[in-house]
Amino acid sequence: MSHTQTITKFIVDEFLPDVPAESLAADYDLLSGGVIDSLGLLKVIAWLEDRFEIAVEDLEIAPDNFRTVAAMNAFIQNARQAA
Amino acid sequence: MLKEWYEVRSPTSLPGPRHRAGARSGTELAHASSCGVPSAILPSTHGWPDPGKRTPAERLIPQRVVGVQHLFSAATGRPPAGSMATTAAMRAQLPARSFVESFSANARRFPEAPALIWRGEPVSYRELNDRALHARAELGKADIGPADIDTEPIGLRCAKSPEAIALILACLMDQRSFLLPTTTLPEHTLQELFLRAGCARVLNVSGSSSGRCSDRLRSFSPDPEAVTFMLTTSGSTGLPKIVPLSEGAVDRFTDWAGAQFELGVGHSVLNFSPLSFDLCLLDIWTTLKHGGCVVLVEPARATNTAYLRDLLLRYDVELVQAVPIFYQLLTQKDRDNTAEFASVRHVIVTGDSIAPGCLAQLPGLFPRARLYNLYGCTETNDSLLHEIDPTQAATGALPLGEPLPGVRALLVNEDGTIRNGPGTGELYVSTPFQTAGYLDPPHQQSRFVAHPDGADALRYFRTGDLVHRHENGSLTLVGRTDFQVKVRGVRTSIEDVERVLGSHPDLAEVAVVAIPDPLAGHLLHAETRRVPGSALNTLTLRQFCVEKLPQTAIPSTFHIADDPLPRTATGKVDRHMIIRFHERRLT
Numbered sequence: 001m002s003h004t005q006t007i008t009k010f011i012v013d014e015f016l017p018d019v020p021a022e023s024l025a026a027d028y029d030l031l032s033g034g035v036i037d038s039l040g041l042l043k044v045i046a047w048l049e050d051r052f053e054i055a056v057e058d059l060e061i062a063p064d065n066f067r068t069v070a071a072m073n074a075f076i077q078n079a080r081q082a083a
Numbered sequence: 084m085l086k087e088w089y090e091v092r093s094p095t096s097l098p099g100p101r102h103r104a105g106a107r108s109g110t111e112l113a114h115a116s117s118c119g120v121p122s123a124i125l126p127s128t129h130g131w132p133d134p135g136k137r138t139p140a141e142r143l144i145p146q147r148v149v150g151v152q153h154l155f156s157a158a159t160g161r162p163p164a165g166s167m168a169t170t171a172a173m174r175a176q177l178p179a180r181s182f183v184e185s186f187s188a189n190a191r192r193f194p195e196a197p198a199l200i201w202r203g204e205p206v207s208y209r210e211l212n213d214r215a216l217h218a219r220a221e222l223g224k225a226d227i228g229p230a231d232i233d234t235e236p237i238g239l240r241c242a243k244s245p246e247a248i249a250l251i252l253a254c255l256m257d258q259r260s261f262l263l264p265t266t267t268l269p270e271h272t273l274q275e276l277f278l279r280a281g282c283a284r285v286l287n288v289s290g291s292s293s294g295r296c297s298d299r300l301r302s303f304s305p306d307p308e309a310v311t312f313m314l315t316t317s318g319s320t321g322l323p324k325i326v327p328l329s330e331g332a333v334d335r336f337t338d339w340a341g342a343q344f345e346l347g348v349g350h351s352v353l354n355f356s357p358l359s360f361d362l363c364l365l366d367i368w369t370t371l372k373h374g375g376c377v378v379l380v381e382p383a384r385a386t387n388t389a390y391l392r393d394l395l396l397r398y399d400v401e402l403v404q405a406v407p408i409f410y411q412l413l414t415q416k417d418r419d420n421t422a423e424f425a426s427v428r429h430v431i432v433t434g435d436s437i438a439p440g441c442l443a444q445l446p447g448l449f450p451r452a453r454l455y456n457l458y459g460c461t462e463t464n465d466s467l468l469h470e471i472d473p474t475q476a477a478t479g480a481l482p483l484g485e486p487l488p489g490v491r492a493l494l495v496n497e498d499g500t501i502r503n504g505p506g507t508g509e510l511y512v513s514t515p516f517q518t519a520g521y522l523d524p525p526h527q528q529s530r531f532v533a534h535p536d537g538a539d540a541l542r543y544f545r546t547g548d549l550v551h552r553h554e555n556g557s558l559t560l561v562g563r564t565d566f567q568v569k570v571r572g573v574r575t576s577i578e579d580v581e582r583v584l585g586s587h588p589d590l591a592e593v594a595v596v597a598i599p600d601p602l603a604g605h606l607l608h609a610e611t612r613r614v615p616g617s618a619l620n621t622l623t624l625r626q627f628c629v630e631k632l633p634q635t636a637i638p639s640t641f642h643i644a645d646d647p648l649p650r651t652a653t654g655k656v657d658r659h660m661i662i663r664f665h666e667r668r669l670t
Contacts, residue, residue, distance in 0.1 A: 016620070023622070039603055
């Protein structure tokens with residue numbers, strides 16, 4: 001499974017359990033769509049850190065990095081390259 | 084990482100323990116010494132150390148200590164060795180000092196003292212005053228009415244920033260009334276509110292900083308009846324109530340809070356809440372009235388624990404007032420060490436249900452602080468205060484405490500009679516800080532009533548909170564007379580959320596339940612049945628919610644079913660069963 005699929009599956013399982021994963025577009029705005037609020041964001045970040053073994057620095061907890069599945073994917077790629 | 088970022092952004096170090104001693108009386112100095120601040124670095128009451136030896140941060144601070152002391156002792160009427168409670172009680176007897184006059188005096192007397200900290204940078208009283216004058220000039224240019232200053236209210240769509248605070252200051256200086264709604268409300272709700280408040284203009288804050296402005300203050304004369312702030316209730320219906328506050332109400336409150344929590348020049352206060360929350364009347368507006376420094380938490384980073392810890396430590400914050408989630412974040416076990424915040428002298432939790440486990444950790448986290456439970460509503464502002472015994476911080480429900488000076492509190496039975504002894508009733512309060520009533524239609528005025536026995540001529544606010552009076556006279560919160568819970572510190576009506584969801588054409592049945600949550604206080608869960616043939620799912624329903632509800636009122640979880648909701652024998656929706664089903668699905 002690609003990172004994008006893995007992330008989509010997590011988001012759907014966690015926040016949209018009745019939604020087929022393929023119907024959540026990678027560029028869907030999860031924040032303004034009411035899917036993830038700031039508490040949900042903490043949950044997502046904890047999962048990303050754990051699942052992809054990256055350390056999300058506190059400074060990087062900018063909502064824009066986690067607005068869409070695609071943004072999360074890009075964030076992981078960058079974090080891994082930097083490591 | 085965070086530390087480096089701050090050092091890059093903030094080349095001049097900021098208020099340390101040294102600067103704040105200048106305005107203290109002898110008793111406060113003794114307290115500061117006992118707080119672990121080495122007495123050698125505290126300036127004597129005769130004046131500051133040789134200016135040549137001071138750091139850049141210290142040069143920000145007023146040097147004429149005698150003048151500062153004079154101002155504050157004369158202005159607050161504080162007896163040299165008086166207890167805080169006595170001082171606050173005495174304060175309540177005196178005419179209120181004007182916020183605007185006090186702020187302007189601060190800007191004249193100690194222009195370089197920091198008024199705000201924003202993104203690692205200090206904003207001095209002089210700068211803030213200049214920005215406010217600039218904003219006044221801008222406001223004046225746009226006045227279109229025949230009078231000198233338009234009397235129509237102004238709508239403010241302001242996220243937190245120094246510019247937004249300057250704009251509010253400008254309104255206060257001009258005695259304009261302004262509506263300051265929560266910015267996260269849905270767009271159509273905001274428009275409706277501005278319309279209903281009669282706002283002739285709605286202003287955004289651009290975020291660009293203004294230059295100095297030579298405009299001089301037009302003569303300001305206090306008018307206790309003039310409405311300035313118009314705040315809103317949380318409004319989970321999408322139609323929040325507008326709560327106008329008079330200049331006098333704000334002046335009286337900021338006097339009380341300043342004396343109660345010993346605010347003065349150089350004292351740092353953390354501001355966690357959004358600018359539109361009533362809590363800001365204490366942590367922003369009381370602080371600015373008394374010459375202190377407001378350390379502003381950026382809303383986008385408000386759930387970032389390391390950031391919050393850094394602010395507390397870096398700026399020697401002395402007063403913290405926040406909703407439970409703030410304390411939950413600070414006390415949760417995670418990768419960071421558990422720092423102690425020794426500079427903090429007052430920690431205020433705000434009447435919410437705070438988890439006992441979290442509360443128990445507060446004395447350790449803030450070893451030098453006095454802990455308080457402060458109860459209030461937007462309509463009345465703070466009403467009851469309880470000082471928490473740190474050795475008993477973990478036991479049972481927190482008492483609500485005693486009425487503040489000038490506040491009357493009653494317990495009223497269901498039949499409208501007053502309950503004098505132990506037992507449960509609805510809490511009615513009357514405070515010197517309260518609104519004269521909602522701006523909204525008259526039927527909502529039923530929340531403001533006369534004394535049930537006619538024992539006095541005060542106006543009481545029916546809080547809707549069910550309160551229990553124990554044998555020993557102490558009060559604790561039991562629940563609500565309506566279906567309201569607090570989600571992340573925001574009062575949210577379950578019935579209203581149900582009504583909004585029920586308006587979706589594809590939903591046949593809706594029930595919303597509140598699930599206790601250690602971090603948020605409560606989370607909402609919506610159990611729904613869609614109409615036959617509907618393709619509605621959580622994604623589209625959440626999108627619908629975003630358009631209709633404030634963020635905290637959007638349920639955290641949804642269950643969309645095609646089967647009817649469980650009902651009790653009497654035909655009511657079985658909420659207990661829904662909670663059980665929900666919990667079973669989670670495991």
